[in-house]
Amino acid sequence: MGLKGKALVGQSGGPTSVINNSLIGVVEACLASDDIDGIYGMNGGIAGVLEERFFDLQAQPQSVLDGLKQTPSSALTSSRHKLKDDEIPKVLEILEAHNIRYFFLIGGNDTMDTIHRIEAACKEKGYDLKGIGIPKTVDNDLFGTDHTPGFPSAARYNALSVKQGGWLARDMREVDQFVVFQTIGRDAGWLAAAAACARQNDDDAPHLIYCPERRFVKEKMLEDVKRYIERHGWVSVVVSEGLLDPNGNPVSASTTQDAFSNTEFGAMGGASVGIEVHKMITEATGLRGEFQIIESLNMSAIDRATPLDLQEAYDCGSEAVRLALAGESGSMVSIERVGNEPYQSKLTTVPLSETAIRAKAMPESFINAEGNDVTAEALTYLKPLVGELPPFERLQPIFIEPALK
Amino acid sequence: MGLKGKALVGQSGGPTSVINNSLIGVVEACLASDDIDGIYGMNGGIAGVLEERFFDLQAQPQSVLDGLKQTPSSALTSSRHKLKDDEIPKVLEILEAHNIRYFFLIGGNDTMDTIHRIEAACKEKGYDLKGIGIPKTVDNDLFGTDHTPGFPSAARYNALSVKQGGWLARDMREVDQFVVFQTIGRDAGWLAAAAACARQNDDDAPHLIYCPERRFVKEKMLEDVKRYIERHGWVSVVVSEGLLDPNGNPVSASTTQDAFSNTEFGAMGGASVGIEVHKMITEATGLRGEFQIIESLNMSAIDRATPLDLQEAYDCGSEAVRLALAGESGSMVSIERVGNEPYQSKLTTVPLSETAIRAKAMPESFINAEGNDVTAEALTYLKPLVGELPPFERLQPIFIEPALK
Numbered sequence: 001m002g003l004k005g006k007a008l009v010g011q012s013g014g015p016t017s018v019i020n021n022s023l024i025g026v027v028e029a030c031l032a033s034d035d036i037d038g039i040y041g042m043n044g045g046i047a048g049v050l051e052e053r054f055f056d057l058q059a060q061p062q063s064v065l066d067g068l069k070q071t072p073s074s075a076l077t078s079s080r081h082k083l084k085d086d087e088i089p090k091v092l093e094i095l096e097a098h099n100i101r102y103f104f105l106i107g108g109n110d111t112m113d114t115i116h117r118i119e120a121a122c123k124e125k126g127y128d129l130k131g132i133g134i135p136k137t138v139d140n141d142l143f144g145t146d147h148t149p150g151f152p153s154a155a156r157y158n159a160l161s162v163k164q165g166g167w168l169a170r171d172m173r174e175v176d177q178f179v180v181f182q183t184i185g186r187d188a189g190w191l192a193a194a195a196a197c198a199r200q201n202d203d204d205a206p207h208l209i210y211c212p213e214r215r216f217v218k219e220k221m222l223e224d225v226k227r228y229i230e231r232h233g234w235v236s237v238v239v240s241e242g243l244l245d246p247n248g249n250p251v252s253a254s255t256t257q258d259a260f261s262n263t264e265f266g267a268m269g270g271a272s273v274g275i276e277v278h279k280m281i282t283e284a285t286g287l288r289g290e291f292q293i294i295e296s297l298n299m300s301a302i303d304r305a306t307p308l309d310l311q312e313a314y315d316c317g318s319e320a321v322r323l324a325l326a327g328e329s330g331s332m333v334s335i336e337r338v339g340n341e342p343y344q345s346k347l348t349t350v351p352l353s354e355t356a357i358r359a360k361a362m363p364e365s366f367i368n369a370e371g372n373d374v375t376a377e378a379l380t381y382l383k384p385l386v387g388e389l390p391p392f393e394r395l396q397p398i399f400i401e402p403a404l405k
Numbered sequence: 406m407g408l409k410g411k412a413l414v415g416q417s418g419g420p421t422s423v424i425n426n427s428l429i430g431v432v433e434a435c436l437a438s439d440d441i442d443g444i445y446g447m448n449g450g451i452a453g454v455l456e457e458r459f460f461d462l463q464a465q466p467q468s469v470l471d472g473l474k475q476t477p478s479s480a481l482t483s484s485r486h487k488l489k490d491d492e493i494p495k496v497l498e499i500l501e502a503h504n505i506r507y508f509f510l511i512g513g514n515d516t517m518d519t520i521h522r523i524e525a526a527c528k529e530k531g532y533d534l535k536g537i538g539i540p541k542t543v544d545n546d547l548f549g550t551d552h553t554p555g556f557p558s559a560a561r562y563n564a565l566s567v568k569q570g571g572w573l574a575r576d577m578r579e580v581d582q583f584v585v586f587q588t589i590g591r592d593a594g595w596l597a598a599a600a601a602c603a604r605q606n607d608d609d610a611p612h613l614i615y616c617p618e619r620r621f622v623k624e625k626m627l628e629d630v631k632r633y634i635e636r637h638g639w640v641s642v643v644v645s646e647g648l649l650d651p652n653g654n655p656v657s658a659s660t661t662q663d664a665f666s667n668t669e670f671g672a673m674g675g676a677s678v679g680i681e682v683h684k685m686i687t688e689a690t691g692l693r694g695e696f697q698i699i700e701s702l703n704m705s706a707i708d709r710a711t712p713l714d715l716q717e718a719y720d721c722g723s724e725a726v727r728l729a730l731a732g733e734s735g736s737m738v739s740i741e742r743v744g745n746e747p748y749q750s751k752l753t754t755v756p757l758s759e760t761a762i763r764a765k766a767m768p769e770s771f772i773n774a775e776g777n778d779v780t781a782e783a784l785t786y787l788k789p790l791v792g793e794l795p796p797f798e799r800l801q802p803i804f805i806e807p808a809l810k
Contacts, residue, residue: 060801168477171416174450292699294698296695392707393472403502
């Protein structure tokens, strides 16, 4: 006999292709419990809680729950509301009024901070609430877990795009000599680094990868670009949206901030590092090339989701419920990698206090000394997550002897 | 007993996801013929011919030919070289020197013009050459065929992106109210229109589609956007890169031209209609939103290619060889649609003179009176080509009664 009451689950921040699998993982585990007598979904994240906007997840047809496993984006709808301290009593009042005893949020580091503060406030007030975080973010910048559900699928999306877009650039190199691919990644280069999984052959894309962990030096990048064009006749460049110049200013010239005081890059900030770098190369070399800014399309593409990611997302959701029912609170479900060949993982936990707010950068050892590529160690980490890519063929370079001399 | 000699095949202009299937269609049909005693591939399109750069396609391992059926981009490599009149004698000299009697180019309207001129010059000179064009272009702006191989897969890529990106925007609408998706399409809105196939429900993306066939009026677009945001809380806008304002100037402010004197839009021109429209909406409404510029990624994505497109691309290639061996010359293989339910097509031909140079716009009847969407007639044309999309689920709007009054 455990704590009796209702469960509340929410999706927070940007979505991933597999975030609804975590949601269904929670719902199915709650449905299987005798202690949980109602499952509420936050309509609009924590902002929706303040207005008592709850979906009745128990009343959803099974076909909807099954269908959501193959549906990207946040089925509950989401928000980026930063919970103010003076809003917490209202949240507690609402939790009590509905006898909500199990509290789950699927999100990133800002989200873990939100659970952490609500869970702590309940403890202080003596209201018995089990609050567990479920990791989620395509950025993979969350402490306390090997990786975050959502990252593997977004990483595969990037690798597929850079690989296939690279073939295009290579085969058009007599006309267009370079391609710049911009990926999301505000504070960490995980998604930029993942593009490296696209390489099979020496001249495969990407040739150059610039991550926000290192300051971006325009002159060095231009040297790198010229060297690769001399070698292969073309070059593929991957840039992370959050690149900073040596003075610490955004290369994208973004000047806007989100609700959590994070500088906004990419499309949202109305500025783009991809276009800036494209301009730098064109101006310095006179060469033609193109830029690609998929922005958040890799956050919502179930057709490119990986089976591993879908499964881990679901498992993190159901594990959160198992932990809460066992009396645990104040922690986040964490994925621990056990082996690489074959890839194996197990679920464990980490205190919310260790995951909240801060963004996890890639280890120094994942980026090469020149700061323009990833290392073999990074690939060992990334490849099992990205999974197999299509084994593209190329013509054998067998040429006909000229007839005219 | 037909004309004995070698075959030469080339890929021209930008690639498609399925262009190598047309190439293999040509190669396999040539291999099966007793009249053809050699199969050359142009390394670098017509520019490569001028330098006698030919791949030996007969010497390729079967595994390579099979593998290319699942490999995007132009395996032969391509060019955008505009053949000058005074280069034609050199081309003829090279064709004669190798005894090339069968000439195939896979390309769009500029490419058909190239074959047309070479074929005519051979006729005039009394050199017996069978020249057949194989249609290809993601833009679908080629006269004389129901559609071009490559378009269905690119159209599906756009529909998938707009549909899944639309779910993301819908579910984030408490934070970000709009999303602008820019697609290639210089003179014609086919690829923008294809995004309409993404709609299942009334509020599905895309809500607004602007094609270059109609002049783009900023004030009208802003009214449209505000109306949809009032109705749904968010809006999805699709824009074709080639949009012109009422004065006939590019909305993207592009000022560059390619070798065929076509204004360059999209990433290549260093200017972007997607970013301009994003800016217009933000400035006029103060709302947040994002833009997505996949640029040419839909030209090289075999994992999103449609089975129909792969098959038709192959069939157009092998049909070109069949026609040439039967003595036909100076024409392009054409796809004629025979039925829509189920979709059926047959192959026929059209004279090169009718397909060359000019770009085919969408019919007037495919765009609505307001100029901000496509019509039912357009969807009847587009849907069989795009094919089935994943059947995404959404939560039933069943809400919990508030406990606090």
